[in-house]
Amino acid sequence: MMYEGVVVGVAVLLLGLAVVAGPWWPRVWLGLTLAGAAAAVGAAVVVLVTGNEWEWRSGFLIGGEGLHVRLDGLSGLFVVLAAGVGAAGAVYSLGYWAERQYPASAARSRTWWSGMVASMLLVVTLSNGLHFLIAWEAFAVCGYFLITLEGEKPAVRAAGWLYLAASHAGTVCLFAFFGLLAAKSGGWELGPMRGDASLAPMFWLALAGFGMKAGLFPLHIWLPSAHANAPSHVSALMSGVAIKMGVYGIVRFSGWLPLPAAAGWVVIGLGAVSALLGIAFALAQNDFKRLLAYCSVENVGIIMIGVGASMLARGHGDAPWGRLALAGALLHVWNHGAFKALLFFGAGSVLHATGTREMSRLGGLWQRMPWTAGLFALGAVAVAGLPPLNGFVSEWLIYLGLIDAVAGKQASALAAMPAAIFLAMAGALALATFAKAGATMFLGAARTKPAAQAHECGNWMLVPMVTLAGICLGLGLAPVLVWPALERAADVWHAGCFASVVVPLVTLGWVQLGLAGLMATAGTMLWRKVRANNLRRGPTWDCGYAAPSARMQYTSGSFGGLAAAWFGWILRPQRMLRRVRGHFPAEAIRLDRVPETMLELVIQPLAERVMQLSTAVRRLQHGHLSVYILYVVAALAALTGLVLLENVP
Amino acid sequence: MNSILDLILRLDCWLLLAPLLPGIINKVKAWVAGRRGPPVLQLYYDLARLWKKGVVMSTLASPAFVILPAVTWVALLSAAMLMPLGPLGAGLTFRGDALLWLYLLALGRFCTAWAAMETGSAFEGMGTVREVSYAVLAEAALIAAVLTLSVQSGSISWVTMLGPPMGAGAALLAAGLFIVLLSENCRVPFDDPNTHLELTMIHEAMVLDHSGPPLAAILHGASMKLLLFTVLLVQAVLPMSQLKPLAAGAVLACGVLGVTVAVGLVESLLARFAFRRVPLLLTTAFLLCLFALLVAWKGGLA
Numbered sequence: 001m002m003y004e005g006v007v008v009g010v011a012v013l014l015l016g017l018a019v020v021a022g023p024w025w026p027r028v029w030l031g032l033t034l035a036g037a038a039a040a041v042g043a044a045v046v047v048l049v050t051g052n053e054w055e056w057r058s059g060f061l062i063g064g065e066g067l068h069v070r071l072d073g074l075s076g077l078f079v080v081l082a083a084g085v086g087a088a089g090a091v092y093s094l095g096y097w098a099e100r101q102y103p104a105s106a107a108r109s110r111t112w113w114s115g116m117v118a119s120m121l122l123v124v125t126l127s128n129g130l131h132f133l134i135a136w137e138a139f140a141v142c143g144y145f146l147i148t149l150e151g152e153k154p155a156v157r158a159a160g161w162l163y164l165a166a167s168h169a170g171t172v173c174l175f176a177f178f179g180l181l182a183a184k185s186g187g188w189e190l191g192p193m194r195g196d197a198s199l200a201p202m203f204w205l206a207l208a209g210f211g212m213k214a215g216l217f218p219l220h221i222w223l224p225s226a227h228a229n230a231p232s233h234v235s236a237l238m239s240g241v242a243i244k245m246g247v248y249g250i251v252r253f254s255g256w257l258p259l260p261a262a263a264g265w266v267v268i269g270l271g272a273v274s275a276l277l278g279i280a281f282a283l284a285q286n287d288f289k290r291l292l293a294y295c296s297v298e299n300v301g302i303i304m305i306g307v308g309a310s311m312l313a314r315g316h317g318d319a320p321w322g323r324l325a326l327a328g329a330l331l332h333v334w335n336h337g338a339f340k341a342l343l344f345f346g347a348g349s350v351l352h353a354t355g356t357r358e359m360s361r362l363g364g365l366w367q368r369m370p371w372t373a374g375l376f377a378l379g380a381v382a383v384a385g386l387p388p389l390n391g392f393v394s395e396w397l398i399y400l401g402l403i404d405a406v407a408g409k410q411a412s413a414l415a416a417m418p419a420a421i422f423l424a425m426a427g428a429l430a431l432a433t434f435a436k437a438g439a440t441m442f443l444g445a446a447r448t449k450p451a452a453q454a455h456e457c458g459n460w461m462l463v464p465m466v467t468l469a470g471i472c473l474g475l476g477l478a479p480v481l482v483w484p485a486l487e488r489a490a491d492v493w494h495a496g497c498f499a500s501v502v503v504p505l506v507t508l509g510w511v512q513l514g515l516a517g518l519m520a521t522a523g524t525m526l527w528r529k530v531r532a533n534n535l536r537r538g539p540t541w542d543c544g545y546a547a548p549s550a551r552m553q554y555t556s557g558s559f560g561g562l563a564a565a566w567f568g569w570i571l572r573p574q575r576m577l578r579r580v581r582g583h584f585p586a587e588a589i590r591l592d593r594v595p596e597t598m599l600e601l602v603i604q605p606l607a608e609r610v611m612q613l614s615t616a617v618r619r620l621q622h623g624h625l626s627v628y629i630l631y632v633v634a635a636l637a638a639l640t641g642l643v644l645l646e647n648v649p
Numbered sequence: 650m651n652s653i654l655d656l657i658l659r660l661d662c663w664l665l666l667a668p669l670l671p672g673i674i675n676k677v678k679a680w681v682a683g684r685r686g687p688p689v690l691q692l693y694y695d696l697a698r699l700w701k702k703g704v705v706m707s708t709l710a711s712p713a714f715v716i717l718p719a720v721t722w723v724a725l726l727s728a729a730m731l732m733p734l735g736p737l738g739a740g741l742t743f744r745g746d747a748l749l750w751l752y753l754l755a756l757g758r759f760c761t762a763w764a765a766m767e768t769g770s771a772f773e774g775m776g777t778v779r780e781v782s783y784a785v786l787a788e789a790a791l792i793a794a795v796l797t798l799s800v801q802s803g804s805i806s807w808v809t810m811l812g813p814p815m816g817a818g819a820a821l822l823a824a825g826l827f828i829v830l831l832s833e834n835c836r837v838p839f840d841d842p843n844t845h846l847e848l849t850m851i852h853e854a855m856v857l858d859h860s861g862p863p864l865a866a867i868l869h870g871a872s873m874k875l876l877l878f879t880v881l882l883v884q885a886v887l888p889m890s891q892l893k894p895l896a897a898g899a900v901l902a903c904g905v906l907g908v909t910v911a912v913g914l915v916e917s918l919l920a921r922f923a924f925r926r927v928p929l930l931l932t933t934a935f936l937l938c939l940f941a942l943l944v945a946w947k948g949g950l951a
Binding site: 363370403436439535554 | 712720755767791
């Protein structure tokens with residue numbers, strides 16, 4: 001039992017050493033980070049396979065509290081995610097954020113990277129409220145320094161500041177949450193406390209604090225700009241893992257705390273709204289990294305649909321469909337980590353090669369970057385939830401849970417029905433979004449010179465991408481291998497409450513394998529047949545138009561326009577249009593921009609009002625001592641009046 | 650042995666009978682217009698000819714341009730294997746196969762869209778955008794239909810979902826699914842398969858650059874998809890589980906023929922809608938399926 005603990009300790013120690021080694025020796029740093037990640041994954045896998053939880057209390061005090069570490073199924077799941085993506089990104093960053101190109105920030109990137117991975121491992125394993133907050137803060141600060149690696153750019157600084165502000169707004173909720181929890185339960189120790197029904201309202205604080213980090217709509221305001229402006233390896237870690245820390249918090253504390261009656265409804269509702277609106281925003285984006293960022297909002301929404309459904313199930317006599325939905329949600333945590341990291345790495349490769357994040361300036365990249373194009377396409381299929389890859393498996397599990405809930409015909413069906421419909425629409429929109437992203441970036445003709453002169457990325461960047469693609473394929477073809485781990489984590493969430501459910505995952509795995517095989521065979525056969533029949537190359541036909549140009553292709557804006565218009569009520573697209581006028585038109589402009597509605601139309605005006613109010617209040621403070629004394633006298637008089645009035649009868 | 654025979658019979662059903670449907674539709678349209686029309690077997694001749702032809706591929710396109718139509722075809726054929734055929738049952742059935750079916754169709758759509766964008770043609774871009782955008786609403790209607798059938802039968806596997814009688818919701822579901830059938834298969838009033846004006850097309854505009862064997866795979870896949878939706882519509886609405894196998898088979902065949910003729914009649918009597926009215930019609934389909942769902946749900950509660 002001790003081994004896992006020692007191994008986790010070693011992992012954190014190695015990552016700590018990596019923090020120290022980072023600035024000076026890149027290779028040593030890489031070795032230490034990989035070894036630390038491998039140790040963490042090893043310990044977590046042992047826990048997930050054997051199901052033996054590991055818990056360790058020490059007399060060693062930090063802040064007056066004894067150290068309490070717990071590695072159970074649920075923590076194990078997130079440890080594997082954090083260490084896996086952390087390791088892949090570490091390798092990637094050596095090629096992407098190399099010393100030669102970024103002499104100023106490469107060292108900082110390495111140090112904060114290991115620090116962030118280590119602190120996230122601590123967040124998911126520490127079981128003391130005070131220490132949890134310390135690790136949480138450390139992880140948020142590491143994230144800030146990683147996002148602002150290119151701090152000389154104003155957009156990056158703004159994104160970093162917004163991230164920090166939002167993150168701390170969430171942390172305030174968490175301070176209140178853990179503080180109240182400690183006050184009510186009599187100690188900072190964390191653990192199952194479902195017995196005390198008076199703790200139930202605390203869940204709302206946790207939901208607000210963790211939901212902010214997870215990027216649930218409408219708390220996602222910080223996410224798009226942070227993910228878009230951070231270096232791509234950082235975006236991968238932020239999107240693949242960091243927002244999952246919020247998910248971890250919600251899952252963990254919804255399992256430990258007694259739940260308010262409305263909790264399941266609210267979470268599934270937030271999830272459904274995040275899924276649909278997140279992907280609608282993604283479809284309307286023209287910057288491919290912002291597109292991926294909004295897509296993270298969608299995927300967190302999908303996860304929350306599953307988590308919310310399982311909370312509902314707990315309120316409905318622990319129905320087995322809750323377990324299905326929870327297993328699907330937890331698998332989606334892994335899946336999203338894998339394919340979103342892959343997509344951000346692909347995006348980084350494109351950014352590295354062309355220097356632009358604007359999709360409509362790219363095009364035809366597959367000719368110069370076939371590997372990136374192929375891997376991005378694979379990630380696109382996975383993120384759109386299509387068989388035979390992993391995204392489909394987790395969405396399928398969530399659907400099964402929701403549909404069983406509907407078929408159960410209890411009150412919960414009224415939440416499950418719209419959730420299933422929203423999930424289906426989000427899936428179709430994700431397909432449109434990634435058809436658009438893939439097509440405008442990689443297909444057709446190059447629209448600009450940088451796109452025409454792009455180059456494939458190096459092996460440091462390619463190897464992690466191929467590995468992640470292999471994981472996407474593996475999780476899709478053999479989902480049954482990870483089922484025990486999911487079951488273990490679901491058991492931790494709410495021990496032994498769900499009847500064990502039988503899922504035809506073996507059948508699904510074989511079907512997916514068969515599909516993949518058939519598709520490969522049919523594709524090869526058709527290609528051979530075409531070669532045998534005589535294959536000629538010619539210009540794109542374009543209905544007889546003789547001189548098609550690259551500017552005539554569908555751009556990102558024109559591709560997303562049709563479906564995005566249906567969401568105009570929330571997307572609020574801003575348009576600047578100067579039409580062609582007269583016989584000798586001077587200039588014609590059309591600019592389309594999709595604002596971050598929640599931030600620019602809700603939060604910012606609100607913040608401005610608060611600032612105005614504060615400015616008004618500030619007039620009270622002017623430095624005249626006599627008036628200050630008047631304030632004191634007035635306050636005393638008011639208090640006296642209050643006391644006298646109270647005593648009257 | 651038996652299962653191999655079953656598989657061969659089933660494959661024959663889907664692969665060989667599917668190209669009949671477009672032929673029947675065209676014949677109906679010709680009759681209504683007072684023409685003689687092309688032979689019912691025209692698509693078979695077309696497929697045979699295309700299979701022998703060479704291919705011209707855009708200089709911009711990657712090999713995926715040829716491979717993806719094959720992937721689409723496999724996805725549609727696999728979806729067909731999941732769809733029960735009256736007394737024959739389904740080729741493969743497990744819990745949740747209806748969802749796999751739905752996502753296989755989506756995979757087909759993704760591959761078609763990707764292959765279309767390979768050419769960099771504005772026309773194909775236009776078709777792709779329409780296809781993937783309208784599919785959002787069609788998908789909502791389809792999942793509502795799946796939920797309806799699942800509430801009705803308490804199962805999420807086509808074989809049991811398509812058995813029990815539907816009751817009053819059947820008419821709503823039939824109307825909703827029929828509209829989705831027209832949309833997903835790009836028939837009038839959503840798309841005009843006969844037009845020669847590329848600006849007004851959806852599916853045809855997406856496959857403009859394809860030729861030879863890949864085009865054959867696309868055309869054959871499209872006819873399978875039409876048969877797939879027709880079979881789904883007939884089985885979702887008619888209570889076939891209570892009939893004897895032979896009678897059920899006959900009812901299924903007649904139903905498929907009836908729906909096909911109905912598609913032909915719609916095409917003869919209606920013109921293509923303006924594109925801005927398409928979302929409205931698809932939303933109607935979604936609402937019809939949603940009402941069917943509510944009827945099924947209420948019915949179960951009473």
